[in-house]
Amino acid sequence: MRTRPLKVALLGCGVVGSEVARIMTTHADDLAARIGAPVELAGVAVRRPDKVRGGIDPSLITTDATALVKRGDIDVVVEVIGGIEPARALITTAFEHGASVVSANKALLAQDGATLYAAAERHGQDLYYEAAVAGAIPLIRPLRESLAGDKINRVMGIVNGTTNFILDKMDSTGAGYQEALDEATALGYAEADPTADVEGFDAAAKAAILAGIAFHTRVRLDDVYREGMTEVTAADFASARQMGCTIKLLAICERAADGESVTARVHPAMIPLSHPLASVREAYNAVFVEAEAAGRLMFYGPGAGGSPTASAVLGDVVAVCRNRLNEATGPGESAYTQLPVSPMGDVVTRYHISLDVADKPGVLAQVATVFAEHGVSIDTVRQQGKDGEASLVVVTHRAADAALSGTVEALRKLDTVRGVASIMRVEGE
CATH class of the missing domain: 3.40.50.720 (NAD(P)-binding Rossmann-like Domain)
Structure with a gap:
């Protein structure tokens, strides 16, 4: 020695x-x-x-x-x-x-x-x-070294313990967002100013790093689409449970089907209870990696502290x-693919949309027409009405985010639609 x-x-x-x-x-x-x-x-x-x-x-x-x-x-x-x-x-x-x-x-x-x-x-x-x-989760080195001979197509995970703790409490106890945040703060999981966590900034930075390593291209923080989780409600969890899902704040990095571009995003999403990420509780983190040769891998453990x-x-x-x-150096930057980062509008996934509508004949037909006009196919519809008011929950088939955005804007203009209560993506299926 x-x-x-x-x-x-x-x-x-x-x-x-x-x-x-x-x-x-x-x-x-x-x-x-x-x-x-x-x-x-x-x-x-x-x-x-x-x-x-x-x-x-x-x-x-x-x-x-x-x-x-x-x-x-x-x-x-x-x-x-x-x-x-x-x-x-x-x-x-x-x-x-x-x-x-x-x-x-x-x-x-x-x-x-x-x-x-x-x-x-x-x-x-x-x-x-x-x-x-x-x-503490070994993740960067496996991506940079252990999987260097493989082709990674997707990285999806829970990379912020504070937000997972809050959403887990909302799911398991029925608490509202603020109540769950207060508990996280009291236990030391949330900072006095939790903005970086609950608005997704922390997760977005991690998504940029993961995407860059996984796809051998430069991905900066500004390239990552970001939505926070402050608007998630107990009603959203109730809807998720009816679908056999829960809600997580996910960082998702994907290679396009044609391999010519990548996307990176952070937002709340419904995921099936059968998915491994659905069982990640409290302030733990987990990252799900999909590679061509290795298949599906999950890395799990304490993500902070x-x-x-x-x-x-x-x-x-x-x-x-x-x-x-040894007078050597380890792996440096690998950005040889120089793949462009596509905008969020190009992302294709499923959606769960909750509408407040007038409870009268023809409303469902009007709503369905708007979806059809924007090329968004409906999978299921659930409607509940009382005293002239109704809620309409629509779950779509896979569609481009841009098409969904256009659909929502058109729905807001309908006289029979009182408001769009929530929009949430459905992942992991």
């Missing part, structure tokens, strides 16, 4: 960073045995140096992150501060000064991963980011350190 330690600089010491530091210290001997050399925490950059951080040598604490990554003797920089800047500048500076990088920064990778990849390649360094998607995310970070640290000892 090499005696000179490999030095690690840690940027950020919050929930995840503190766990990375703790595990590096308590499992130092095991990590050294697995890597083939000792690994040493050489510096920790923080914003609040006066905060007590148990188990970390105070002499390692600094507020000058730039100076830390410029030291020249650092082998690996672990970035867990998040956000775009200064994370991007610190990562590229680390590459320039001879360090490889392990990051958990989904937002930066989704927005500007190409810049980071290019900088890593230019300076002969590694960029690893297993912790950026689905916490200090210890699970730190596990993914340290797995990358071990891999990067092994590469440095």
Whole structure:
């Protein structure tokens, strides 16, 4: 075993960073045995140096992150501060000064991963980011390496624990959205401002990363269609149950049938109770991968939290350190296909549409005519009426999203349609 330690600089010491530091210290001997050399925490950059951080040598604490990554003797920089800047500048500076990088920064990778990849390649360094998607679940490396010889056609999953907890509580207890959100907040699953989670921004960033890896093409955050889940109601769950379904906030990345384009989207969807993703409960994550040779694979586990995310970070640290000892680098960006990302209007799927309509003869015929005029075929219709008011639930066959949007706009203009109560896609069939 090499005696000179490999030095690690840690940027950020919050929930995840503190766990990375703790595990590096308590499992130092095991990590050294697995890597083939000792690994040493050489510096920790923080914003609040006066905060007590148990188990970390105070002499390692600094507020000058730039100076830390410029030291020249650092082998690996672990970035867990998040956000775009200064994370991007610190990562590229680390590459320039001879360090490889392990990051958990989904937002930066989704927005500007190409810049980071290019900088890593230019300076002969590694960029690893297993912790950026689905916490402890091994997912990035299987997609980048284990399935590198296969053709992946679809990646669909639950990649945000907060939203899954909320939807699971709505389904299992009958709670409304706000009640379930309040419980998630009280238990620490939801932030004080849950917007990034419940509006789908977090999941969209992860979808961009997954699509890029799966389809060997560049997919940015702006390419991902996004809908939040704040409008999902108890009535939607009741309708889902009648169809033998539940509701999940899904990230879906697909290769077009002709193989000439890809799509990436995040939105609530009904999925059959028979689908493996339907049984994912509480704050867990799961990702379903469909590949030509391997078939269907599912990756499941805790998708967030200090210890699970730190596990993914340290797995990358071990891999990067092994590469440095072997004077090699791992896989970089694979974007050779250069496939275009199609707009949401091109996506073909089924839909569940709930309408508030007048309870009188001829309404169903009018509604059916609108669907036919826009080329959207109806699968089933369910109608309930009372005191001059009625609800009409229509489930379609597969149709393009653009056709469905046109159908809904035309329905809103009918005098007999009082309102469109909900529109939800049906996936996983």
